[in-house]
Amino acid sequence: MTFPPKDSVGYVYPQTVVFQDTIELESKGYLKGFQLAYETYGTLNNDKSNAILICHALSGDHHVAGYHQCETEAESLKTVGWWNTMIGPGKPIDTDIFFVVCSNNLGGCSGSTGPSSINPETGQQYGTDFPIVTVNDWVKTQAMLSDHLGIKQWAAVAGGSLGGMQALQWSIDFPQRLRHCLVIASAPKLNAQNIGFNDVARQAIRTDPDFHNGNYYSVKTTPSRGMRVARMIGHITYLSEDMMALKFGRSLRKKSKFDYEFTPEFEVESYLRYQGDRFVDRFDANTYLLMTKALDYFDPAAKTNDSLKEALTGVKADFFVASFSSDWRFAPERSREIVRALQSNRVNVSYSEIKCDQGHDSFLLNIDDYMNVMFAYLRRIAKEVGELS
């Protein structure tokens, strides 16, 4: 087997753009300049009409497809992008047709300016001095990246979960700058339960003695216990009850009977602890806190008396909205709220409710019905922008 696989974008390389000017954020906080890390796949056509912007979710980054080149193929294999199932030659978001861009959100920990970056005003890492960022701020800074790339209008802006919220906000803030808006496994705002889970995760991190009020970098520690618990909670909400039953049930961990101890008895305990441990190694706690706060704050209808219809009045894009039957974090009903608001504004919207067991994580997975509707919708976009006849 050749590596990288032929249906992937192959080895990819992150790029960086630096913006020198001070930016004021929705929170009234500011940054004296910042940088965004991003990746691109495929080729921008001459009239720059075939570009698709991907927005990432809570723990994602700009590395959305392909592989990073490591010393060995085995190591490279592990670097696969988070939406590699969706993006590549011949895949739904076909890089033989489209020019695909994804940036690491401001406040991130994968190359864009974030809490672990050096604050030019102090010469120290920002830590808790990093301002709160919101979905609106991300859209604003992604628009700056668009300008940098010379892309006046995206063929589509697409995202799942928190990424879907960014796509939705794009359609409100820059109605002329996207032809299509793809909002997948998302919601028009968090509900009290969603906020509750976020706050438990934050409290786990912020009360970890190794958090040091957010300035743990200087003491060379990290709130790993809190991050681990936060990720374990998150993981339960990403999976469906049925999927967990199917995947783990009450299977015991490498044994035939109980030990009656606090070591893992059940497979599901091992799995969640492993997921928690792995996350600690790859993600910055302050960034995690910021991302969950951005989720909490997102509520485009807040400015229009809680009328989502009114918030979406100025929208020009056509919409693709998809939800997953077993997703209880952002259940199909939450997507239907978006669909109804769009329809009442007579916006062209295509809605798919995919029947599957995998819960919220479905948006990242290779599920036939999902791939097929995405493929069909993206082909329609390709025709519109003159890349397919």
Next chain:
Amino acid sequence: MTFPPKDSVGYVYPQTVVFQDTIELESKGYLKGFQLAYETYGTLNNDKSNAILICHALSGDHHVAGYHQCETEAESLKTVGWWNTMIGPGKPIDTDIFFVVCSNNLGGCSGSTGPSSINPETGQQYGTDFPIVTVNDWVKTQAMLSDHLGIKQWAAVAGGSLGGMQALQWSIDFPQRLRHCLVIASAPKLNAQNIGFNDVARQAIRTDPDFHNGNYYSVKTTPSRGMRVARMIGHITYLSEDMMALKFGRSLRKKSKFDYEFTPEFEVESYLRYQGDRFVDRFDANTYLLMTKALDYFDPAAKTNDSLKEALTGVKADFFVASFSSDWRFAPERSREIVRALQSNRVNVSYSEIKCDQGHDSFLLNIDDYMNVMFAYLRRIAKEVGELS
């Protein structure tokens, strides 16, 4: 208004029974003697046929109804028993008719021998030396209490959630010793999601540096950060999504706009943090760990090739099973599993699925339909045991 209220059992006083002999537990651990704290309300009739045993859930105790006498009425008012809505003169579990008993489970922290008790073998508090206890152990020790009280057969054994599991186990282990079994908002075993939530809570507690491997008593500390997070997680799972939406929605905490800070922005954050803080003050972390483990281990069908029908073959009691439409911790389907297994054994079972918004906590609340079916069923029991004609 008179205090205590006339429809309550008034001021009540905990009692204690001490068992001197060594008891071996299901985990193969043992205790060289133990004590149980318990309360009783109402009067045991001459033929001792009107006694009802109440089994408590995760964070409950033996103080199930009435009040403890404090210096002031205001303080006494706060000591109301956890199922005071259900138990008292004229209430569904009518103390003018029944003699009601509830004990603090072995391993508890409210008067029964538990991890915070002194280990006679060391002269120190047990801490992590306290053995794992299971639902079977609780039923066994409750049977010892029954003997102590001279009660050969309970008119009913009743419980909600983890309490319902104990009631169910009673019907299996001592089929002749209960006429009726009331299993409310319960499940025949935890599923992977339930176990997952329990393990996250345990990990939050056990990784708290103040846990000191369970021996925090001697260093005069308590894993309060972990307990707080554990309780916050628990609370989200006790409430329904709809109830949280109704109760909190996205209401802001004592302000009209966001502060863009990590202090609580939303009411739901304050509520959960408050619940977490309150719990730390009243509950022992080691006991919490033990109770969640007992939940995980409970699975009567494990010994009968996962056939609940077979596990329930020997059952003699009549059953009352109730579930709540909005309970997602132990959804109605989990109760229906119990009902189906009983029915296939031709056991007399009355099943009620109560439509309400309050989630798992419903079993503790004053919900009309619930109170009415309980009232009717308990009147039937009263007639059977000759206390009503």
